[in-house]
Amino acid sequence: MKRPRNGIALSRADKAFDVLDYILLTIAFLLVAYPLYFVVIASVSDPIAVYEGRVIIWPIKPTLEGYARIFSYESLFIGYKNTLLYTLIGTAINVVMTITAGYALSRKELVGRNVMMMGVMFTMIFSGGMIPNYLLVRSLGLYNTMWALILPGAVSTWNLIVCRTFFQQTIPDELREAAELDGCGDTGFFLRVVLPLSSSIIAVMVLFYAVSHWNSYYNALIYLSSTSKYPLQLVLRNILIVNTLDDMVNDVATQAAQQRMGDLIKYGMIIVSSLPLLVLYPFLQKYFVQGVMIGAIKG
Amino acid sequence: MNNEAVGVEIRDLVKTFPAFDDKKGEVYAANHVTLSVQPGELVTLLGPSGCGKTTLLRMVAGFLMPTSGEIFIGNREVSKIPPNKRNVGMMFQSYALFPHMTVYDNVAYGLKLKHMGKTEIRERVKGILQLMQIENYASRFPNEISGGQQQRVALARAVITEPNVLLFDEPLSNLDAKLREYMREELRKIQKRVGITSLYVTHDQSEAMAISDKVIIMRSGKIEQAGTAMEIYARPKNQFVAGFIGKANFVRPDSVLSLSGGKAEVELLGRRMTIDASEECRNGEPCVVMIRPEDIKISPEGKFKARIISKAYFGQYIRHFLDIAGQEIEQMDFTQSNAALQVGDEIAVNLVTDSLRLLPLDDTEET
Ligand SMILES: Nc1ncnc2c1ncn2[C@@H]1O[C@H](COP(=O)(O)OP(=O)(O)O)[C@@H](O)[C@H]1O
Ligand SMILES: [Mg+2]
Numbered sequence: 314m315k316r317p318r319n320g321i322a323l324s325r326a327d328k329a330f331d332v333l334d335y336i337l338l339t340i341a342f343l344l345v346a347y348p349l350y351f352v353v354i355a356s357v358s359d360p361i362a363v364y365e366g367r368v369i370i371w372p373i374k375p376t377l378e379g380y381a382r383i384f385s386y387e388s389l390f391i392g393y394k395n396t397l398l399y400t401l402i403g404t405a406i407n408v409v410m411t412i413t414a415g416y417a418l419s420r421k422e423l424v425g426r427n428v429m430m431m432g433v434m435f436t437m438i439f440s441g442g443m444i445p446n447y448l449l450v451r452s453l454g455l456y457n458t459m460w461a462l463i464l465p466g467a468v469s470t471w472n473l474i475v476c477r478t479f480f481q482q483t484i485p486d487e488l489r490e491a492a493e494l495d496g497c498g499d500t501g502f503f504l505r506v507v508l509p510l511s512s513s514i515i516a517v518m519v520l521f522y523a524v525s526h527w528n529s530y531y532n533a534l535i536y537l538s539s540t541s542k543y544p545l546q547l548v549l550r551n552i553l554i555v556n557t558l559d560d561m562v563n564d565v566a567t568q569a570a571q572q573r574m575g576d577l578i579k580y581g582m583i584i585v586s587s588l589p590l591l592v593l594y595p596f597l598q599k600y601f602v603q604g605v606m607i608g609a610i611k612g
Numbered sequence: 613m614n615n616e617a618v619g620v621e622i623r624d625l626v627k628t629f630p631a632f633d634d635k636k637g638e639v640y641a642a643n644h645v646t647l648s649v650q651p652g653e654l655v656t657l658l659g660p661s662g663c664g665k666t667t668l669l670r671m672v673a674g675f676l677m678p679t680s681g682e683i684f685i686g687n688r689e690v691s692k693i694p695p696n697k698r699n700v701g702m703m704f705q706s707y708a709l710f711p712h713m714t715v716y717d718n719v720a721y722g723l724k725l726k727h728m729g730k731t732e733i734r735e736r737v738k739g740i741l742q743l744m745q746i747e748n749y750a751s752r753f754p755n756e757i758s759g760g761q762q763q764r765v766a767l768a769r770a771v772i773t774e775p776n777v778l779l780f781d782e783p784l785s786n787l788d789a790k791l792r793e794y795m796r797e798e799l800r801k802i803q804k805r806v807g808i809t810s811l812y813v814t815h816d817q818s819e820a821m822a823i824s825d826k827v828i829i830m831r832s833g834k835i836e837q838a839g840t841a842m843e844i845y846a847r848p849k850n851q852f853v854a855g856f857i858g859k860a861n862f863v864r865p866d867s868v869l870s871l872s873g874g875k876a877e878v879e880l881l882g883r884r885m886t887i888d889a890s891e892e893c894r895n896g897e898p899c900v901v902m903i904r905p906e907d908i909k910i911s912p913e914g915k916f917k918a919r920i921i922s923k924a925y926f927g928q929y930i931r932h933f934l935d936i937a938g939q940e941i942e943q944m945d946f947t948q949s950n951a952a953l954q955v956g957d958e959i960a961v962n963l964v965t966d967s968l969r970l971l972p973l974d975d976t977e978e979t
Contacts (some may be wrong), residue, residue, distance in 0.1 A: 385970035399927045487708035490675050495722035495773070 328544055349416045356380070357579035360573035364582075379577035383552065383585055391541060391595060392548030395459075399544055400526040403463040407522040410468050412515060415476025443535070450536055461536035462529070462544075468607070472521055479514045480507070516600035549582045617651035617809050618776045619685035620672065625681030625729055627667055627833075630669040641667040642678070643833035649777075649826075654803055654810040656820040658831035664896070665813040669779050672811060673697050688823040699908050701775035701808075703783045707766040709754040714743070714751040715765050722773045740768045743802065760791050767799070771806060778803070780812040783784070783818065796823050817857050821845075846967070849890050849972035852904045861941045868970070871895050876970045879931075881916055885963075889970035898973040905944035907964040908934070914960030923955055934961065 323331070334377055355363045360375035417423055418430060443447070448466065455461040484507055492502045508515075509604060530546035543551070551604060556575040625645045630639035641664040649655045657665045670676040672683055674695030683691045690698045709718050716737060723733045742746040743765040749757050754765065763783065770778060783799070784792045798821040803810050805807070805882040812818050816975055820827050821841040829852075837853045839842055848854035851862055866879040876889035893899055906929075918934040918941075930951065932943045953959065 468742050485706060485708065487704040488710065490673070490695070491702070491704060491708040492710075492721075493675070493695050493767070494673065494702055496725045497721075501725075506710055550809075584717065 318486060325578035340548050352580050352583050356577065356584050360577045363576060364573070368506060375578075379574070380585075381558075382574065382578055382582050386548070386552055388540065388548045389545070389552070389585075390542070392543055392545035395542060396527060396545035399459055399462055400523050402459070403526045404519055404522045406463060407469070407472075408469050408515060408518045410524075411476055411518055411550060412508075412511070413503075414468060415473050416480050416484075416503060418477045419474070419480035422488070423459060433470055457538045457542065459542065462526075462532050469522070469525075476514055476518065477498075479511070485508060513600050520597045520600065523593075524590060545586055549586055553579060553582065590598055617807055617901060619651045619653075619684075620649040620777055620809060621684040622647050622668075622672070623682040623684070625671065625683065626679045627664075627676065628679050629832035639663075639793065640833040641670070641714075642681075645681070645833070645835055647828055648837060649811055649841065651809055651810055652807045654800070654812055654823060655826045655828060655832055656812045656814060656824040657828050658814055658817060658820040659836075659944060660856070661815055661830065663830045664833040665815075665830060667833075669702075669781055669811060669813050671970070672777070673700055673702050673779055682815045688943070691855070698777075699775050700777045700779055701773060702779040703766050703770045703782070705782045705785060707754075707762050707783075707786075709762060709765055709769070711754055714753055715746065715749050715757065716763075718754070718765055719768045721722060721771055722769065737953055740772050743805075744768045757949065760795060763787065766799075767802065771802075771808065775784070776809065778810045780814075782814055785816075790877065792819070793822075797825065802921060821857070823973065826859070829856060847888070847890075847969065848971065849892050849901060851902070851971045852979045854969070854971060859904040859905050859944075860907065861973075863903060863939055863941065864973075865899060865901050867969070868895075868899055871970070878970060880963075880968075881939065883915060885940050885965050885968075887965055887968040887970055892972050893970055894972070897957055898975075899970050899974050902969045902971055903941065903963065904967060905931070905942045906946065907967040908941065908943040909962045910943070910945060910947075910950050910959055911962050912960060914962045916961050918959050918961045920953060920955050920957050921960065933961075936961065 351368075354370075354372045356375060357375050357380055358368045359376060362368050366413055388479055389418040396456075408582040418426060418433075420426070440446075450461050450465060455464065488506065489502055492506055497505070528546060530544060530550060533542075533544050533547045537547075540548075540551075552577065556571060556578050623646050628640055628641070631639050643664075645668060647655070654911065657668060658727040659665055667676060671678050671691070673840040674690070678691050681691070682689055684934060685698060685700070694898065710721065713721065719740060720737045722732050723736060728736075737750075738747065741750055744767060744968075746757075746761055746764045746768070749761060749765075754762055757765070765779065766783070771794065780799075782893050784795055796819055803823075812820075824841060826838060827841050827844055829836045829844065831852055839847075841857070844853060844857050848857065854860045855862070863880065865976045866882065869877040869884070871877075871889055871893055874889055874891065875886055877884065877886050877897075877900075878901065879885075880887075889899075889902065916936050918936045919939060921933040921935050923933075924931045928946065930945045930948075932945065932953070934941050934943050
């Protein structure tokens with residue numbers, strides 16, 4: 314903090330400002346980081362200690378029992394596999410559709426562009442609701458297939474608008490005209506000029522969509538009937554339910570033990586389900602910030 | 613370039629856009645424009661912002677469909693032919709270089725699309741980069757070179773495919789004043805060396821005068837006057853043209869005694885004289901006399917009495933604002949012999965009557 318910036322000595326007010334800055338940022342950092350850390354230590358601590366509020370800085374009576382229990386469910390691995398599959402295929406479809414549609418809608422000479430845009434906006438404000446959606450998915454024959462999780466939300470309106478705005482702002486008309494004079498058609502221009510200049514928006518889209526696929530369970534709950542197709546989140550949810558409410562057991566001691574096991578599993582599950590994304594995030598972080606900015610400039 | 617130079621001819625070209633304010637109206641961005649560019653010539657479209665220069669250029673390039681009219685490149689009518697089949701090159705205001713490609717790849721792009729052999733492409737690109745003096749930057753990206761260098765890359769890219777016609781849309785407007793003056797000479801040199809027929813758009817009158825074989829003055833989608841810089845400067849047809857090219861005082865004559873055959877007898881600033889008149893002047897309609905600031909000479913034997921209202925020193929000349937017969941008139945003195953004059957001095961001046969010109973009064977607000 315004593316280090317002068319650019320060799321210019323800091324005034325007293327500057328120093329005070331810096332100190333305050335560090336204090337505030339440290340507090341903000343702790344506010345965000347501590348809950349994450351707590352989940353990690355709670356997932357390997359004695360559930361009684363967690364319950365009594367004694368787990369604060371270090372794990373108490375470390376145990377991997379919770380994880381052992383979680384990984385003992387075979388369905389967990391099926392869930393992982395399913396989620397991975399849904400996320401990969403879903404994100405690929407999402408990104409291709411959103412980027413191409415966003416680019417097309419960014420071009421002024423697209424006939425009927427405003428009408429299309431209005432149609433898109435309309436769905437942002439009004440939607441059919443759960444039951445009509447369900448009926449639609451059923452009659453399209455998508456029920457209990459992974460397509461029920463992928464196709465209805467193939468293009469997110471918000472992301473589409475973010476993409477369109479990005480293209481409007483970064484691909485000037487003159488660039489296309491220059492390419493056109495050289496004999497480059499629309500497809501060639503899109504593939505050879507637009508895409509290479511769009512890596513940031515593509516990364517943002519991958520991140521947005523992948524996260525939402527990874528975390529989604531609600532559609533799976535509604536549209537999937539076979540447990541073998543359940544995504545990770547749904548599997549975890551079921552494991553949790555099984556481990557907390559077992560009406561068959563009347564013995565109070567067993568019930569209490571199960572209650573504790575349920576708590577332990579809960580924290581472990583948070584780790585198990587979010588670790589892959591946490592690992593991925595640092596690599597995409599800078600794009601993530603960019604994407605939020607694009608959305609922020611113009612809706 | 614090995615192509616025979618061809619000319620460009622535009623006949624009765626019209627382009628309308630729907631007006632923004634009221635739903636029914638139309639804006640004429642090109643209002644029955646007819647013009648021609650001789651083979652190898654550089655013609656400038658000069659006019660204020662919004663007068664339709666870009667629209668006209670984009671119609672020649674093929675990015676815009678004319679509402680009606682014809683465009684000939686050589687003896688081929690091109691208005692229904694797509695841009696890449698017209699054999700035109702264009703230099704854009706923003707340069708429009710591909711940011712993710714090196715200078716070399718930017719320039720080579722058009723040749724690659726024409727499926728030209730690798731070695732031939734390399735030869736051609738090398739040659740053109742040398743001509744533009746940017747061969748040392750071939751492997752840089754556009755954001756790693758200066759504005760003037762980007763400019764040259766843009767020009768190299770525009771001419772590499774050996775187009776018949778080169779179009780420029782205010783290519784210098786993003787450069788600072790010094791570089792702009794330098795680059796316009798460069799552009800002109802290269803254009804002459806390549807011998808390519810060129811249509812050049814600008815709103816900067818000195819740029820237009822510096823580089824053009826012919827200048828075309830536009831206003832609100834219409835051509836006001838076409839000719840060499842000298843013709844337009846000396847014999848403008850109307851007040852708009854006179855004011856747009858160079859500086860001019862416009863003084864209402866006390867009376868117009870006669871008007872015929874391009875000559876007029878007027879009473880001006882209290883004196884009777886015969887001056888040239890524009891063919892657009894009509895008997896009985898209001899007129900003004902154009903007096904260029906350099907056509908007022910300070911001289912002890914001067915016939916007009918004047919008082920100096922203000923004075924500023926510009927190096928090559930001194931600018932005075934004079935009160936002559938109650939009118940405020942700008943004067944430029946290139947002689948350096950009147951430097952001692954002070955504000956408030958009573959002096960005498962002469963008018964170079966040969967250079968004065970009677971023009972129809974322009975009562976529209978646009979300039
Ligand atoms: N795509 C368009 N839609 C509607 N009006 C336009 C369009 N392009 C140009 N115009 C109008 O046409 C006129 C001429 O524009 P432009 O050719 O860009 O002028 P300049 O290049 O001389 O500044 C302006 O009034 C402009 O508003
Ligand atoms: Mg323009």
